[in-house]
Amino acid sequence: MMCEDCGKNPAKIHMTEIINENEKREYHLCEKCAQEKGFGLVKQHFSLSELLAGITAGQLTKAGQVPDVKCPSCGTTLAQFNTAGRFGCPEDYDAFAEHIRPRLEKYHDATQHVGKTPRRGLRPEGLSERLRALRAQLKQAVEAEAYERAAEIRDELKQLQAPGRAGAREQGRKKSAGD
């Protein structure tokens, strides 16, 4: 089928416009005419390589092109990560999550971890580790003036230090004293 508008190029864009319940209009246009008519969806049928090129371009640190995202915990910016390819702290992964997924997809063909997971039983040593980590994060969040995040951390700290947990810690102390 040729383009119904110019009749010179093969029609590649086929659209049905619904005007009202009983009235429809079909369009069969070539890319050029479709663009001229202002059908902005012409780029719908992108290729994978175009998509990847777009991602790469997005990662180039041309000023203003990279979204202004900053890790609330360590202060690393997305632009810094894009340049160095190295994260500043574990929190970066959350802060930059939507921006790093395409990168992970490209490198690993996946974004979801399916392997081993820590047992995280929060054994006594594990618990004090967690508390320590949270306190450090709280300090960093306050310094970075990320008060919302700071409040979340404070809540988690409170929860971990709640009386119900004390028994576990006490038990742990006895156990390690016996070593």
Add this chain to the structure above:
Amino acid sequence: MTVDDLVRRVGDWLSGKGADSDVVISSRARLARNIAAFPFSTRLDDEGKAELENHGRKALEKSKVVGPGMYVDLFEASPLDRRLLVERHLISKEHEQGASHRGVQIGEDERVSIMVGEEDHLRIQVLLPGMAARDAWGRVDAMDTALESHVEYAFHPEFGYLTVCPTNVGTGLRVSVMVHLPALVITQQIDKVFGAVSRLNMAVRGLYGEGTEAVGHFYQISNQASLGKTEDEIVRNIEVVVPQIVQLERAARTALLEKDRARLEDRTWRAYGMLRHARMVTTEEALTMLSALRMGIDMGVIPKVSMDALNELFVFSQPAHLQKMEGRELEAAERDTVRAAYLRRRLEEAERN
């Protein structure tokens, strides 16, 4: 156990034993882990790195995962000691060249080493002779699980174990197998093989890991992706790919022997003659000649040297090993003379036995 003890013996992974040892030198599994309580190394100043090292070291001591052995403070260690550990494959080049507080815990038989304060807070590795990827992973896994009761790892439900570089995230696992592929190089099939390997999402590197050259026809084959696959799948992929490469190398060796025995013999005996008689030998020359000799020994065209003795020569003819044996630092030219003398002496001893 001290670093000096290393030059008085051969690392277990160099024993020349293990499965497929005609082609496979060693198998390694390493896990990258970070401790949740600290920012990544990229955001640690000297003080922070000192604190991290202390923390990591204590956790290693408490967990006893490595067993008897030694801890080497690499900030305090001499450049020569650090180089020796690289030549022994116990630390990475990056860890050797680091500028701040860091260290490594090494097991007595040199199968296990845990780097503290490398790019990631902890790099746990197991190195075994021959094709033993699954065994290496099993041991690393057990150590990791034991360590986990003493440190809290940075872990994310979606991305898995979090690492400084996004190429290591997920399992944090890199399984690599060191292979010796001289016949595939000589018969000009190596590029074809590596093309196929990289299409299978595996990486090929030189003797000392990332960015190093493949001197002496030694290559490391490892998994590229660390995320989205289970550890078992990663190991299984290696277990599928490496034996095929081993088969190709063996076929190429047989073909060489059948079609061009004279050339193969000549190549081997020339290498032997040079190693046995030359008065100055560079590191690279030694590696190249030893590589030719290794293949000749495997194919029975030269009966003189045992594989154990040969493996020792590979490591001990490296600069830091030579200087340690001499007990002093040597200039490059002097090193070549000492290296030649060492090779002559050891090959002469091997001849007498």
